[in-house]
Amino acid sequence: MTALLVLMLLGAIMATLAVGALPVFHQFGWSFLSGRDWNPVSGSFGALPAIYGTLVTSFIALLIAVPVSFFIAFFLTELCPQRLRGALNGVIELLAGIPSIIYGMWGLFVLAPLLASHVQPWLSHWLGHVWGLGALMQGPPIGIGLLPASLILAVMIVPFITAVMREVFAVVPPTLKEAGYGLGANTWEVMWDIVLPYTKVAITGGVMLGLGRALGETMAVTFMIGNANNIDIGLFNSGNSIASVIANEFAEASDPLHASALITLAFVLFVIAFIVLVLARALISLGNRHQ
Template sequence: MTPQELRLKRQALQDMVFRGSTRFFAFLVLALLAAIILSLIHGAWPSIQAFGIGFITGSDWNPVTEQFGGWNSIRGTLLSSFIALLIGIPVSFGIAIFLTELSPAWLRRPLGIAIELLAGVPSIIFGMWGLFIFAPWFADNVQPWLTEHTAGIPMIGWLFQGPPMGIGMFTAGLILSVMIIPYIASVMRDVFEVVPPMLKESAYGLGCTTWEVVWNVVLPYTRHGVIGGVMLGLGRALGETMAVTFVIGNSHKAIESLFDPGTSIAATLANEFTEATGTLHTASLINLGLLLFLITFVVLVLSKLLLLKLQRGEGAHS
């Protein structure tokens, strides 16, 4: 066998090993995902048998009488994440636009590094800061003002009523927004920087303002990346545990305003899992974990479908 044939045979063997190893790791990820789902279903099965679909809609959570319903935790998870996105997306968008379009060159790098470092702060630090620093200040200065100035406004006034305790659903959403801003802003900044300068310069040459360039050139070019950054922030908000546990109030009662204490799935698991007594209590907590997994999965599927729809729309437009 000639050296050329030996080299080709060795390359073919290397390609076969590479394809086999990548296929193995791809299926390993799917196997791990299936194993997680099956283990959650197995652990939650006593709760599923006892409560069925009523576990999702039920609001009672009483370990003494072994009556468990996850609706208050589910609602708290979705509501706090929605508040975080409602605040975090505009702020992140403004940060990304400032860093890519308006900031002086000498400030872009240090400010960008500072924002990325904020993403590395442990969540328990955010929780401690929120409980001991932010919540008392919020209760003394912001909550009374919001209650006074929104009273009587239809559809809004009831959201900001109640005693100014500092902790509660709204505070949890604010802390979550601070935590997800670095993730969304960093992704937006990175995708905004890949826009070809020629496109922006052409728009400026036609007399467009900075806002018109951003809205009509930058965003359409990078909307897939922007949506991906938002989904990354949403995933962080849905699964956040310690920071939310510190400031949400950890109450399973139904909330009447955003200032009332509530709970989330992650906070309930953090508070009760180590102290759960009885098979049904433990199974109900695992059932909550299964629901959180399903909520995250549904969010990712919907985001993927949205991206596919946008891609089809671009094809039809072209």
């Protein structure tokens, strides 16, 4: 019965978003998803810049957060002294509980000036002339843009992914590790050749949990992404995400078509999250089949 209620709630959310999106699809059709112009004054709406910003920031954040989370979990489970382990676990749990708006304010007042003064000039100096990377370093030196938003997202999802990895690493049977050590493997080899293959299914779930958090994050991204409807390869150029567009404009959307466009963006974000969930389940099923 409880599972049925959950399915009914999910169906009600989808139906509400779909009904709210009908005016936009009647007006623009599927070109709404590929349109690049977002101008509420002229009644022109295109979702592609927001979709682009959401996907780019989320996947860059994932590329940064997964290795960092792995090494933190590796240290906590294999190398960290017992007295220090409890304190570090508490810090990770505290980071997971900090509201996103606090992360956004920290990013705007601390991280952005640091990036503008030190990191961006250094990256532009050393990578700006490298073929294929120079275009990625483009953007005004203000510490706000796609990469800064990705960095703040990475900081936010590291505690979630680390917590999952830490727990699954801790439940690996000690006999498996002891067998590896008995064969002459060192700590890193045991982790890479025994622990990771044993826990890859659960790790996939943790990574997808972090991706889901990154896709739907609102306030921190709104502070850091620049809030401009651009599609640009430069990682320091301003952009937009679906969540930031909705947060910035929904309260002032007096025009029905404008409100419908924002609801349609929410529906698109819902679909993206659903696709991520389906891919996660497929990866987990594939992993279970090969174990």
